[in-house]
Amino acid sequence: xxxxxxxxxxxxxxxxxxxxxxxxxxxxxxxxxxxxxxxxxxxxxxxxxxxxxxxxxxxxxxxxxxxxxxxxxxxxxxxxxxxxxxxxxxxxxxxxxxxxx
Numbered sequence: 001x002x003x004x005x006x007x008x009x010x011x012x013x014x015x016x017x018x019x020x021x022x023x024x025x026x027x028x029x030x031x032x033x034x035x036x037x038x039x040x041x042x043x044x045x046x047x048x049x050x051x052x053x054x055x056x057x058x059x060x061x062x063x064x065x066x067x068x069x070x071x072x073x074x075x076x077x078x079x080x081x082x083x084x085x086x087x088x089x090x091x092x093x094x095x096x097x098x099x100x101x
Contacts, residue, residue: 004087004088004089004090005090007090007092008090008091008092009090009092012090012091012092015057015091016057016058016060017057018058019058021052021055021060022049022053024052024058024061025051025061026049032044032046059091063091063094066091066094066098067084069098070082070094070098073098074101077101
């Protein structure tokens with residue numbers, strides 16, 4: 001049986017090796033803030049930097065955020081939370097599932 005880790009893309013492997021989750025969140029927040037200001041948003045939310053220490057690496061962070069989004073969207077569409085296969089799915093798998101919803 002193949003594990004999810006054996007199926008990672010090159011980009012996912014790079015994220016797996018990047019342990020600076022705080023900088024990753026800060027960079028994303030800066031991009032979100034810039035976009036919000038350019039588009040004239042009067043209300044927007046940024047990711048709390050305090051959660052950075054909850055994740056081993058950028059891949060772990062992105063995978064968990066994608067899983068949460070998938071679970072929320074699935075529940076909104078179907079009415080129940082999906083069975084999440086953390087040991088079988090990669091980030092790419094979850095992103096594909098989100099696109100198909």
